[in-house]
Amino acid sequence: MNYFYFPLEEWTNDFVNGWLLPVMSGFFDSISVALRSFIDGVTNLIIAIPPELLVIVLILLAWKLAGKGIALFTLIGCLYIGSVDLWAETMQTVAIVIVSTLISVLFGVPVGILSAKSKTVDKIVRPILDFMQTLPIFVYLIPSILLFGLGGVPAVIATFVFAAPPAVRMTRLGILQVPEEVVEASQAFGTTSKQLLFKVQLPLAVPTIMAGVNQTIMLALSMAVVASMIGAPGLGSIVLSGISTVNVGLGLTGGLAIVVIAIILDRITQGVGNKL
Amino acid sequence: MNKIEVNNLTKIFGSHPQQGLKRLKNGEQKDEILDQTGMTVGVNQASFAVEPGEIFVIMGLSGSGKSTLIRLVNRLIEPTDGEVLIDGEDITKMDKNALIDTRRKQLGMVFQKFGLLPHKTILHNVAYGLEIQGVDKAEREKKALETIEDVGLKGYEDSYPSQLSGGMQQRVGIARALANDTDILLMDEAFSALDPIIRSEMQDELLKIQAKLGKTVLFITHDLDEALKLGDRIAIMKDGRIVQIGTSEEILENPANDYVSNFVKDVDRSKVLEASHVMKRPEVLLSYKDGPRVAVRKMEEAGVSSIFVTDKEKNFKGLLTIDDAIKAYQNNTSMEEVLITEDIYSTPPDTPLNDLIGIAADVKYPIVILEDGKLLGIVSRVSILSGLVLGKEKDEVISA
Known part of the structure; x- marks a missing residue:
């Protein structure tokens, strides 16, 4: 099939080595510094909270939003994490999840709104989202190390690329799902497009947007192990060292902690979506 | 505007x-x-x-x-x-x-x-x-x-x-x-x-x-x-x-x-049509002042057996049958005494036909359509029926 040679490889390398790294490194460094201090801030904050207090808050939240069963599960799960001495690592992972979810939502919701409002935007955004979700993770993991160095920052960037699409898609869906007659009725009474968005469409889309946020959180957690490969601290690095030293026990211990966090966060965020 | x-x-x-x-x-x-x-x-x-x-x-x-x-x-x-x-x-x-x-x-x-x-x-x-x-x-x-x-x-x-x-x-x-x-x-x-x-x-x-x-x-x-x-x-x-x-x-x-x-x-025409759409002008109108003799002659001329009576301003007074008119003429009594004023159902012109169907079945005489006491027309059982079935076409059908 090769009728001609397409030098994508050379071009990309020229682009990265000839322009991106030398010219743009200052720009990426400043992003890196800002993100790092954000991640460190969040990590320090949640580590500074006494674990017992945090657990009680979590249990109450779970009880209120997801019922007694999940509250009990939260208690047992947190006791487990404490008993295998992984609390600090768990908090590091949670911090990365929080930061990447926040960035994903800050990007995803406005883009979702725009693509719901404009077909052109949707046509441009949709293939980009497909690209973000299906491009093998390692393809952008390596360049993000080049640009941002090792540690939590490239992990957050990589997680964002993987986890933001559901936030965009679900926001768009939520807005398009608002019944036509409700939109029509508000317009008939003289609603401006801004009022339509903030008084009608967004409030009615919130449960769907929350489902998107929930998916973003789950995808972010699923990136924990991959992120640890580029030096992100947390539960992922425990699992990774378990795997690399063929320490099955250590791998399971860390892996279970990830599952526990995933279930608690999933049920609580789902509860938020249903309550609204 | x-x-x-x-x-x-x-x-x-x-x-x-x-x-x-x-x-x-x-x-x-x-x-x-x-x-x-x-x-x-x-x-x-x-x-x-x-x-x-x-x-x-x-x-x-x-x-x-x-x-x-x-x-x-x-x-x-x-x-x-x-x-x-x-x-x-x-x-x-x-x-x-x-x-x-x-x-x-x-x-x-x-x-x-x-x-x-x-x-x-x-x-x-x-x-x-x-x-x-x-x-x-x-x-x-x-x-x-x-x-x-x-x-x-x-x-x-x-x-x-x-x-x-x-x-x-x-x-x-x-x-x-x-x-x-x-x-x-x-x-x-x-x-x-x-x-x-x-x-x-x-x-x-x-x-x-x-x-x-x-x-x-x-x-x-x-x-x-x-x-x-x-x-x-x-x-x-x-x-x-x-x-x-x-x-x-x-x-x-x-x-x-x-x-x-x-x-x-x-x-369902009965819900739409009103009394005024099917009423007819009474065959003969008689001024209240005329005596029973005039009444009998008018009924004979028109070939009917009863006649509606109004005053000069068309205010409805009652119904006179030919029998009563002859009796009044022979006994030389006044019109008021033989005039039928009860048992006559009167209704305004915008009454739905639907409301008249039941009434028409019960009353002895045609229904009288009054507006401010003035006689506008009468509705008989036949006119209700033809109104329901034919609408305005009834005229054509009847004349054909």
């Missing part, structure tokens, strides 16, 4: 509406345009005018373009051609702000599927129109509460729409439209989603509201009975065109074409 005036309003859905418009103006039919260009003619050069305080009903089957037409009136759908004058201002030429302002101040709308905001309470739903205009909270909620009370939903202001039945939800829809104090109400199949008893109740309610507030109502329906009950005038639509505009009687009695006459042939 007309409250709403629509001139040559056209909507073509498709990729090149202007091309379709040219074809339409060359007299091509909706089907031809669809076949040749794939474009759908929603509304085809519709024109009508609604007077202040009038209930104007647009009636048509599904696909006739009636819902598109009402959305063109407040520009929820952009017209392809034509003009819509609201109080003389052409809404199709307004910029965005003027359009929003006109919708807020002049056009209330009620929807078939209610279109209530599910995340807001009834109070906030009704206050919504005022809220988006920036009316302050206390004032708009006071107004909303009043309107909620007017539509009979007091006590439900803190409920959510999903907690209410369909009929109640539509009351909220109407309250929302009323809260804005617009002169015009656009009602898009407003009662079609309700079950028959509630629908009839809501129709009565609308008539009451209209009588009280004098709103100008543009009402869309697919239900001819509803159109006949509510409409001061009715426009019948088919394939995007208005095929006839007229009062209920005009449409029932002089259908413009086969389509309309097919439509109206199953109508």
Whole structure:
């Protein structure tokens, strides 16, 4: 099939080595510094909270939003994490999840709104989202190390690329799902497009947007192990060292902690979506 | 001035509406345009005018373009051609702000599927129109509460729409439209989603509201009975065109074409026709001053056995039978003594025929139609029957 040679490889390398790294490194460094201090801030904050207090808050939240069963599960799960001495690592992972979810939502919701409002935007955004979700993770993991160095920052960037699409898609869906007659009725009474968005469409889309946020959180957690490969601290690095030293026990211990966090966060965020 | 005036309003859905418009103006039919260009003619050069305080009903089957037409009136759908004058201002030429302002101040709308905001309470739903205009909270909620009370939903202001039945939800829809104090109400199949008893109740309610507030109502329906009950005038639509505009009687009695006459042939005429439509002039009128002798002679001339009696001002006095007249003549008694005044049923001219059917079966004499005590005509059993069956055609049939 090769009728001609397409030098994508050379071009990309020229682009990265000839322009991106030398010219743009200052720009990426400043992003890196800002993100790092954000991640460190969040990590320090949640580590500074006494674990017992945090657990009680979590249990109450779970009880209120997801019922007694999940509250009990939260208690047992947190006791487990404490008993295998992984609390600090768990908090590091949670911090990365929080930061990447926040960035994903800050990007995803406005883009979702725009693509719901404009077909052109949707046509441009949709293939980009497909690209973000299906491009093998390692393809952008390596360049993000080049640009941002090792540690939590490239992990957050990589997680964002993987986890933001559901936030965009679900926001768009939520807005398009608002019944036509409700939109029509508000317009008939003289609603401006801004009022339509903030008084009608967004409030009615919130449960769907929350489902998107929930998916973003789950995808972010699923990136924990991959992120640890580029030096992100947390539960992922425990699992990774378990795997690399063929320490099955250590791998399971860390892996279970990830599952526990995933279930608690999933049920609580789902509860938020249903309550609204 | 007309409250709403629509001139040559056209909507073509498709990729090149202007091309379709040219074809339409060359007299091509909706089907031809669809076949040749794939474009759908929603509304085809519709024109009508609604007077202040009038209930104007647009009636048509599904696909006739009636819902598109009402959305063109407040520009929820952009017209392809034509003009819509609201109080003389052409809404199709307004910029965005003027359009929003006109919708807020002049056009209330009620929807078939209610279109209530599910995340807001009834109070906030009704206050919504005022809220988006920036009316302050206390004032708009006071107004909303009043309107909620007017539509009979007091006590439900803190409920959510999903907690209410369909009929109640539509009351909220109407309250929302009323809260804005617009002169015009656009009602898009407003009662079609309700079950028959509630629908009839809501129709009565609308008539009451209209009588009280004098709103100008543009009402869309697919239900001819509803159109006949509510409409001061009715426009019948088919394939995007208005095929006839007229009062209920005009449409029932002089259908413009086969389509309309097919439509109206199953109508329950008894609900639409009024006594005045089927009454006849009494055969012989007799001034009260004339004596029994004159009466007998007049009855002989007309070949009838009884005669209605009025005074000079046509005030109804009673009925005289030929037997009584002869008796009075022989005994030389006065007319008043033999005149039958009881057992005669009288009714105003706008009584629905429906109400007269039962009465006509029971009474001995024809029903007398009176207005302010003056005799306008009489309704016999035969005229009720022929009115029901034939409408106005009865004259032709009888003379043939």
